[in-house]
Amino acid sequence: MTVMPADLSGIDVRAEIERLRKERNAVILAHYYQRPELQDIADFVGDSLELSRKAAETDAEVIAFCGVKFMAETAKILSPNKIVVLPDVEAGCSLEDSCPPEKFKAFREAHPDHIALTYINCSTEVKALSDIIVTSSSAETILQQIPADQKIIFGPDRHLGGYLSRKFGREMLLWPGVCIVHEAFSETELLKLKAQHPAAPIAAHPECPPHIVDHADYVGSTSGILQYAKTTDADTLIVATEPHIIHQMQLAIPNKTFIGAPGADGNCNCNICPYMALNTMEKLYVALRDLEPRIEIEEQLRLDAKKSLDRMLDMASGTLGKGDLGTR
Ligand code: 13P
Numbered sequence: 515m516t517v518m519p520a521d522l523s524g525i526d527v528r529a530e531i532e533r534l535r536k537e538r539n540a541v542i543l544a545h546y547y548q549r550p551e552l553q554d555i556a557d558f559v560g561d562s563l564e565l566s567r568k569a570a571e572t573d574a575e576v577i578a579f580c581g582v583k584f585m586a587e588t589a590k591i592l593s594p595n596k597i598v599v600l601p602d603v604e605a606g607c608s609l610e611d612s613c614p615p616e617k618f619k620a621f622r623e624a625h626p627d628h629i630a631l632t633y634i635n636c637s638t639e640v641k642a643l644s645d646i647i648v649t650s651s652s653a654e655t656i657l658q659q660i661p662a663d664q665k666i667i668f669g670p671d672r673h674l675g676g677y678l679s680r681k682f683g684r685e686m687l688l689w690p691g692v693c694i695v696h697e698a699f700s701e702t703e704l705l706k707l708k709a710q711h712p713a714a715p716i717a718a719h720p721e722c723p724p725h726i727v728d729h730a731d732y733v734g735s736t737s738g739i740l741q742y743a744k745t746t747d748a749d750t751l752i753v754a755t756e757p758h759i760i761h762q763m764q765l766a767i768p769n770k771t772f773i774g775a776p777g778a779d780g781n782c783n784c785n786i787c788p789y790m791a792l793n794t795m796e797k798l799y800v801a802l803r804d805l806e807p808r809i810e811i812e813e814q815l816r817l818d819a820k821k822s823l824d825r826m827l828d829m830a831s832g833t834l835g836k837g838d839l840g841t842r
Pocket residue numbers: 546560561562563635649650651693721734735736737
């Protein structure tokens with residue numbers, strides 16, 4: 515159940531967050547899909563891979579994670595001695611919901627000669643059942659390190675898996691999950707927008723379905739899209755991912771124009787992630803004040819999930835040899 519902050523009138527929430535951040539020795543991490551005010555107050559804003567790395571490295575005693583539950587759980591898996599709080603514990607993810615651990619386990623057991631390459635957008639239980647975790651910015655590097663004859667299950671995002679499969683000509687068994695946000699972009703509306711701005715390239719996240727990705731000039735993670743926005747010569751960019759990332763683009767490149775790709779209604783509001791939007795400044799303040807809602811993970815489960823995450827962190831930096839993979 516979502517905990518609504520009690521009446522906070524009269525409280526300078528921003529000043530209180532600043533005070534508590536110091537008092538608690540806390541670091542505030544935020545994903546690019548968070549509200550602008552949360553991005554602005556965070557110590558670090560990043561994509562899923564960058565945030566995992568920050569969570570593993572930080573010296574802070576408390577991690578206040580402005581993102582969704584699987585991200586905060588990843589922080590706890592990697593930094594078990596730190597207190598990890600998530601401003602709204604209901605901040606889930608449609609991809610995680612699409613992949614119940616018992617069904618994933620049965621799927622794995624039905625394909626014993628496959629390794630499970632699993633998108634980080636999943637539960638801790640599914641991470642524990644997986645061989646290697648990937649994010650959208652590490653997936654290509656990691657896939658290329660897996661021997662060509664190794665059979666692969668990819669879950670839970672069938673669009674990211676399908677994109678990788680097409681790009682590398684690699685067959686994979688795909689779990690049928692989707693991100694409800696990226697699924698909502700409309701090809702018809704995107705093409706209408708493109709006709710109005712023919713010189714504007716399209717940057718798309720690989721969680722988008724093929725009918726969107728196929729029109730993109732650039733496909734990549736949130737940090738990849740941000741980098742593309744900075745480096746493209748175009749002065750207008752069409753952005754096919756959750757529109758809150760546009761805040762970072764406007765801060766970094768104020769002289770360019772960024773247009774969110776539309777949903778079926780012709781505007782991009784339906785592409786705001788409803789889970790990410792649950793976090794607010796007020797809830798962040800309460801989380802730092804009460805050190806709740808706190809992420810807790812049973813130790814054996816944490817250790818099992820950490821193996822697949824550690825493999826990602828090693829392989830993403832190229833330190834694990836090609837022969838080190840094995841089926842479970
Ligand atoms: P990245 O920031 O890793 O590209 O992930 C996008 C996303 O959907 C996170 O939920």
